[in-house]
Amino acid sequence: MIEIDRITKTYxxxxxxxSVSMTVETGTITVIVGTSGSGKTTLLRMINRLEEPTSGEVRINGDSTLSVKPHILRRRIGYAIQGHGLFPHHTVGRNIGAVPQLLGWTRDKIAARVDELLALFSMDPAQFRDRYPAELSGGQQQRVGVARALASRPDLLLMDEPFGALDPIIRTRAQEDLRRIQQRLGSTIMLVTHDMEEAIRLGDRVAVMDGGKLVQHGTPAEVIAAPATDFVADMVGDVERPLRLLSLIPAAELVEEGSAEGEALSSDASLRDALSACLWTGRAAVPVSKDGVPMGRVTLDAIRARAGQHA
Incomplete structure (x- = not known):
């Protein structure tokens, strides 16, 4: 568990x-979102003491970060930034193994961890471990950057606009990869972004900052349905709010008996996906299946009724 206790930075x-306070539960993703100058990156950098707090403290599993020398602390905390920050003259394997090597891991243990992470990121170890960053695509470089941050099994992974340099299609895939890997490893992640859509898609909890203050901290659904300030409401977007809420609700919640024409949606697809399918094809309902077995259908009327509850 990460406890941020009245932390302040003045220049x-x-x-x-x-005076920001929040608690981050183990095994969750908290996304810190705000406009440029809102303090979100400074807050992140105070957690691993790249910036020293003026007052307040951060505790990781009950231990104050101020009780540990900064360079030792940073070996316990993964850090991934926009543009990946890989060492250009080191191979992929050496990049990923950099922190475990500093921690004194054996060569065999490092090699096993490198191969484990490459496989987890869908990069064949035999094909990629001996390549150099310049030989990788932008998306592959970003995956290696995140793998490097996870290599030593850190207590916490900090990510500062990690996907900001990626094009939209690759960015969506990178977000899906991060969510899948976080669930697989049980990692605790704090991620900074200026993109509310990214915050809603990735976060178990969303922390909205404005003018250095934490103005709202809650689940994505809470932030969308009940913005705490006009600033939060503007970031969410009043018109988009019902659609954003539909993106958080699985289609399985509105399945009813009956059949419908066309390709079936997976039960873990969102109601926003179901709405898109209906509108794109002009259908009044779409079939839903789970593991290839038909479950029933979701109707356009039911989706609109659910969206209307939050309009």
């Missing part, structure tokens, strides 16, 4: 981060 008369 002269400017409060970049103003």
């Amino acid at each position: 002269g008369d400017i409060r970049a981060v103003d």
Whole structure:
């Protein structure tokens, strides 16, 4: 568990981060979202003491980060940034194994961890471990950057706009990969973004910052349905709110008996996916299946009724 306790950072008369407190549960993703200058990156950098707090403290599993030398602390905390930050003259394997090597892992243990992570990121170890960053695509470089941050099994993974440099199609895939791997490894992640859509898609909890203050901290559904301030409402977007909520609800929740024409949606697809399928094809309902077995259908009327509850 990560406890952020009234942490503050001032630069002269400017409060970049103003008495922020929050708790991050183990094995969850918390996304910190805000506009440029809101203090979100400064907050993230104070957690691993790349920036020293003016006051307040951070505790990881009950231990204050101020009780540990910064370079030792950073070996316990993974850090992934926009543009990956790989060492260009080191192979993929050496990049991923950098922190375990500093921690004194054996060569065999490092090699096994490198291969494990490459396989987890759908990159064949035999094909990629001896390549150099320049030989990889942008998406592959970003995956290696995240793998490197996870290599030592850190208590916490910090990510600062990790997907900001990727094109939209690759970015969506990278987000899906991160969610899948986080669930597989049970990692605790704090991620900074300026993109509310990304925050809603990835976060178990969303922390919205404005002017150095934490103005709302809750589940994606809570932030969408009940924005705490006008600033949060603007970030969510009043018109988009019902659609964003539909993206959080699995189609299985509205399945009813009956059949419908066309290709079936998976039961874990969202109601927003079902709405898109109906509108794109002009159908009044779409079939839903689970593991290839028909479950029933979801109707356009039912989707609209659910969206109307949150309009």
